Amino acid sequence: MEDPLVYRRLALLEQQVRLLSERVGVPCPTFGIDVGTSAPTQLDGSVPTEVVVLARAGRKIAAIKLYRELTGAGLREAKHVVDSL
Numbered sequence: 001m002e003d004p005l006v007y008r009r010l011a012l013l014e015q016q017v018r019l020l021s022e023r024v025g026v027p028c029p030t031f032g033i034d035v036g037t038s039a040p041t042q043l044d045g046s047v048p049t050e051v052v053v054l055a056r057a058g059r060k061i062a063a064i065k066l067y068r069e070l071t072g073a074g075l076r077e078a079k080h081v082v083d084s085l
C-alpha cells in the first residue's frame with residue numbers, strides 16, 4: 001500500500017521547485033506527472049498533484065480521502081473532482 005504522505009511531500013517539493021523557478025526566471029523542470037499531460041498542481045489553485053497521481057493509478061477512494069484532507073472539501077465535491085481526473 002502506498003503512503004499518501006509520500007505523495008504530499010513530493011507534491012510540496014514540486015511546488016517549491018516551480019515557485020523558485022518562477023522567481024529566479026529559470027525554466028521549471030518537467031516532472032514525471034507532467035509528461036504528456038496537463039496535470040494540475042496546487043500552485044495554480046487546482047487539484048493537488050498527489051491526488052491526481054492516486055486517481056490516475058485507479059485509487060479513487062484514496063484520492064477522494066486525500067483531497068478532502070488537503071482541501072477541507074465535502075465528500076460530494078471531492079468525488080466530483082476525482083471523477084473528473
